[in-house]
Amino acid sequence: MNKKLWEASKAIKNKSNLFRYEKFLAQNYNYNISQKYHKLLKWSIANPSNFWSSIWDFTKTKGKKNFKFKYSKNLINSKFLIGSKLNFAENLLSKNDNTKAITFISENGYREIRTWSQLNSTASKIIEFFKINKIKKNDRVAAYLANTIETVESFLATASVGAIWSSCSPDFGINGVIERFIQIKPKLLIISDRYYYNGKEINVLERLPAILKKIKSIKKVIIINYPGKSFIKFKSSNKVKIFYWKDIKRLRSKKIVFNKFDFDHELAILYSSGTTGKPKCICHRAGGVLLQHLKEHQLHCEIRPGDNVFYFTTCGWMMWNWLVSSLSSKASIVLFDGFPMYKKNDLLLKMAEKENVTLFGISAKYIDSIRKLNLYPKLKYRLKKLKTICSTGSPLSEDSFNYIYKKIKKNIHLASISGGTDIVSCFILGNIYSPVISGQIQNNGLGMDVDVFDENGKSINNKKGELVCKSAFPSMPKKFWNDRKNIKYKKAYFNKFKNIWHHGDYAERKNSNGYIIYGRSDATLNPGGVRLGTSEIYSVVEKFKEIKECIVVGQSWDNDIRIVLFIVLNKNYKLEQSLIQKIKKRIRIEASPRHIPSKIIKVSDIPRTKNGKIVELAVKNIIEGNKIKNIQALANSEVLQEYKNLKELKI
Secondary structure (H helix, E strand, O other), X not given: OOOEEEOOOHHHHHOOHHHHHHHHHHHHHOOOOOOOHHHHHHHHHHOHHHHHHHHHHHOOXXXXXXXXXXXXOOHHHOEOOOOOEEOHHHHHOOOOOOOXXXXXXXXXXXXXXXXXXXXXXXXXXXXXXXXXXXXXXXOEEEEEOOOOHHXXXXXXXXXXXXXXXXXXXXXXXXXXXXXXXXXXXXXXXXXXXXXXXXXXEEEOHHHHHHHHHHOOOOOEEEEEOOOOOOOOOOOOOOOOEEEEHHHHHOXXXXXXXXXXXXXXXXXXXXXXXXXXXXXXXXXXXXXXXXXXXXXHHXXXXXXXXXXXXXXXXXXXXXXXXXXXXXXXXXXXEEEEEOOOOOOOOOHHHHHHHHOOOOEEEEEHHHHHHHHHOOOOHHHXXXXXXXXXXXXXXXXXXXXXXXXXXXHHOOOOEEEEOEEEOOOOEEEEEOOOOOOEEOOOEOEEOOOOOEEEEOOOOOEOOOOEEEEEEOOOOOOOOOEEOOOHHHXXXXXXXXXXXXXXXXXXXXXXXXXXXXXXXXXXXXXXXXXXXXXXXXXXXXXXXOOOOOEEEEEEEEEEEOOEEEEEEEEEEOOOOOOOHHHXXXXXXXXXXXXXXXXXXXXXXXXXXXXXXOOOOEOHHHHHHHHOOOOXXXXXXXXXXXXXXXXXXXXXXXX
């Protein structure tokens, strides 16, 4: 534990955005430069008004800034930069020249680029379409789209006119899409005609009649053909007017006139995973999201003009929004659509090499997968331009930390990050001043008063507890859609601790100020009343060559909780008694006797959300005979049948 894997050289620190920011503070806020992150963090939390105002100025945010703030004990009522005006899209369309803005790559190798001038031109044509079709401020635009350049262009146009964007990726089924979009009553739907995954073509337009039948508010539809493919035709009813992307492209390009909207104007609606009930429609504000992303990109991830930023994501995950916002730092973005290991296990790494990616963003599961395949990318790819690897989605294990430095790249800033759809950003993430410690996320985000509480609301170190944020921040949701008096909003984040944001993650803060995330606290194991994190079991079990993956839950049993471990075996292995004993022995040694599962059961697959997260709560509910409130949130809900009424769990 506490093994230092990497630290930036003095030369790197001196050239960093973070050091430039310290110098900016010294010139404007009487700040004493130290190149010590904990000092800068402390100042940012103690001086929130000056801090968030300085982010606007340092990043050269376009708009009219008004230095006025309101801080309330009731965090929901806090306000930032009151009366300030900006246009989110104007800040992302930060250039208008012939250099590259976006690169799109499909799993089959199809590639196209869009220059900044082309990006501005197409966005202006969509804006013109919106004007003709009376799409205006506060209207909802629903997007059911693949991760393509056209999706980004549609988002930019939506934000330009002050309409509210909301997207689902095409791997969401019909019911999942209806369940989300029907709540927000969109006027316009933009839809991909198809998408590809692992070589298979999936027709999305076949789902359109069912969507239109249920969501009556949709009066117009734009169909986008998949890049490199001709259109799939669609016959519509008279009630809904259909347009094709080529209709948009025929419109005349004009110089965009960006109207300024309030700092708190609604930008986008994202959705909770829905594993614990009907998906919540989380409405985010433009100014808060923009400042938070600019801060994270430039000060935490060292993104600079001309960088090539990549994140493996779909349009249904908050990391898509985070990726697209990189444009506001005058960086180019790389979009990938499809299966990340199509015909080649190191497909994404090959792409990173070819596209000169500077920030390579992936999930912890992806790193774990290539580690288990024993890939050695360092022998094939120099990744000369790569400065930062970001990982999120689930906790990154110590083994994966070590693997990156040993087999991918030695001189790299590995920034494990953790936040959520709830804030479209991060609570804890990396920085260039602090060393990278194996298994730990480096520190709080600047301006984020993050802590770890015990059950009694007391701050704790070196113990597992609840991840909280003790003061307001600008990317807190503005509201939940259709949530009168913020009843659902308050219940989601402020029920557990008074006037403290409770995020629902189980975490530990180390003496180094680094963090370890242990997964969702609502899936925490509690045998004998002792709270245990599931990741401690995962970190042991995932080392077994016999085991492909696993999921662990607590089952209510005999007035207590017993631990149940489900495992998917690799080929040519069987769940024999000798393997069961070996697993239990290793868990006893590496975790504790309390972590030993009462039952170890073989299954064929693990249920997960559309974003690839394993769903412990759904498994717990099904083995205990409880109803799963929103099965549509799962990518492979059919596998849950395998967990139902297991005889092993009745004795």
